[in-house]
Amino acid sequence: MGQSEWERVLGTLAQDPERGFNLAHECCGRWAGDRDRLALVTRHPDGSAQRHTYRELFRLANRAADAFAAAGLGRGAKVGVILTRQVEAWIAALGTWHAGLVYVPLFCGFGHDAVAQRLNAAGVDAVVVDHRWRAVLEAARPLLRRDIQVFTVTGADGDGLLDGDRDFAAELEAGHPVTAMAATAADDTAVVMFTSGTSSEPKGCVIPHAGVIALLPWLDHSVTAGPDDVVFTTTDPGWSFGLLSTGAAPMVRGATRVMYTGDFDPGAWLDVIEQEGVTCLTSVPTAYRRLVTAGRDIPASLRCAVSAGEPLDAATADRWRRLTEAPLRDGYGQTELGMVLADLASAESDPVPGSLSGAVPGWEARLLGEDGEFIDGPGRGEVVFRRPPYQLSSDYANAHELWESRVVHGEWFRTMDIVRRDEDGRWWFVGRNDDVIVTAGYNVGPGEIEAVLGSHPAVLEAAAVAAPDPQRGSVVRAVIVLADGVTPSAALTADLQDLVRREIGRHAYPRVVDYVPELPKTVTGKIRRASLREPLVEAG
Known part of the structure; x- marks a missing residue:
């Protein structure tokens, strides 16, 4: 099934990866001809909202590409971004990809040491930063190994703009010379995404323009989001699940995405789902635990929900079932690979909380024993995946030898995660090796x-x-x-x-x-x- 699945996926794309592939076009530009297709709804705690069609979002992204070019950022330059769930994050991302630059997202909760470490590791040339974290970036500047240009998303009355900064909004309206979309190859770098570093130094995953293709089988077979869906993207775009798995991938399918800019609040989330007619919810188990104890019904518009990040516990899943008929499907992935194990919509039986029904179509999983040999049938060991035609990441920007060590038996990628496979072929997460x-x-x-x-x-x-x-x-x-x-x-x-x-x-x-x-x-x-x-x- 593996090769036929990838052939199916390639047949849904607007570009042939063998002839060139630009992520900005694949997830936004291809839909810009439909002036009414809604791309992004940004909801705020006060109830207000911004709405951008694919056409408008692509227009703003093109202006961002023009601004980056006018600032002297050439092909392959790296743009760090300290933004959160706000439209500017997507304008900046699409703009960097349009111009052939590399997007380096940083979580806005980082302190200045963490920011400096990642900017240095990636070799960043410029940073787009929201005014709320401008002081953090300024504190990091003495630790940087190179000068950077700063584009600031200002607050009211220009708050946050320091001497030498460029006002990001003003740059979008400055009328810079128009730059053509860069003719990027499928394997050209689009993103350097740093892992969260649970037990070691964060590694910069090199994600090519065509890396998003690795996520489409999961999106199609587990999330099942298409052009008529409204997807609530709750994860910060500073991480791969928010930027790519539930960000760029649904946009490749032409879906409408919804972001909420406030802090997590179960009642506010349920209001957004109801008022925006959300059909697909994407989040982490912690959020689902809070939602099922909020004392409210789940809005009827919701037809599916997906969970990732940690195993979904039975108690939360059972409470979810009592509140809604929308299935809650769990998923497993890594920034290095993509989303690779999941509860699939085509599964003959209901999801079993704590386990995953199988490998995502196009992916092949096996167990690796402590002796380094494969375990056939039921058992327990490290889960490894045969490298498919498209993998989300292609290397570590700051640890190439470590990346090479993750490949065993010639074509199998190690996850460092221990899982158990039962007699029914279901996968149960046990824990990290350490x-x-x-x-x-x-x-x-x-x-x-x-x-x-x-x-x-x-x-x-x-x-x-x-x-x-x-x-x-x-x-x-x-x-x-x-x-x-x-x-x-x-x-x-x-x-x-x-x-x-x-x-x-x-x-x-x-x-x-x-x-x-x-x-x-x-x-x-x-x-x-x-x-x-x-x-x-x-x-x-």
Whole structure:
């Protein structure tokens, strides 16, 4: 099925990757001839909204490309971007791709050290920054190894514009000479996307213009978003899931996308879904946990929802089913690969929370044992993928040797993630290689324990890590965020321990249980287990 799937995908594109491929045209320009096709709705906490058709968005992106060219940024120059869920992020992205530049998104929550580290690693020549984070960029400038030009998205009355800055909005209206769309090749770099760095230094994933093709099988077979859909994109475009998986990929299909600029608020999200007629919701498990406890119905316009970032727990999925008929499908991917395992719309049975129904069409997955050999049939090991014709990333900008080490047996890409495949062919996430807990001679996956703990009605979220023990070397430690109104107690701790003991086994039950107000997470919503392996917090 693999090759025929890629042939199908290529037949849906506006460009032939073998003859040239520009991401700005594929996800926006191809639709600009339809003056009424809505591309992006940006909703604000006060209820106001901005609406941009593909035609208008492409026009603004072309002006951004003209402004970059007028500033002397030539083909292949790198443009850092410190923007969030705002239309300027998309004007800047499309403009860089149009001009043959490289887009380097940075999360707006970074401090100046993190910003400087990434700008240096990527070799950035210019930065587009919102006025809210202009001071952070200024604090990073003494640490940079090269001078940069700054384009500032100003606030009211020009707030945030410093001496030497270019006003981004003014540049779009300046009437710069028109630049033709760059004739980029499919493998030319479009994006350098830094990973979230859960357990190591962030790596700059090199994403070519045609990298988006790797996401289309997942979009078509799991999200099932098409030109008539309205997709609520909740993830920040500073990360690949927001910029590419649920950003550029739905635009390739001509869908309308909705962004909300405020902080996460379940009620506000449900209002947006209802008022904009959202048909597809994309988010992380943490958000779904909050939505199902908001005490409101899920709007009837919603026909599907997808989750990614962490395994979807059974309790949340069950509550979702009781609230809506819209299926909630889980997915797994990496910036290096794309979205590669998922609950598929064509699956004969309903999704099983905590697992994934199979590999996305076009992708082939296998298990790799500790001895480096493949495991056939049911088993547990590192999941690896045969490299397809199109992969989201092609290299690490700052760690080429590490990238090369990820390829084994000639054509299989290592994920560093441990999973279990059951007799039905379903895939169950166990944990990162460095997250697996070794206790009394047993290997215990944190994902299994977290799923069981999350099924308890008193538990909102749970994480499992190793804790040192003089007799066993390590024991399982559970870190719990309790549901609203629940307080810690010895009886509750015993109940949670017994639950894991019954569901998984005595070897896996948490001998240490701590209660915390919230779990440490990356900005993409993944549990930062490395932080939890530090000295124990006091039990609540």
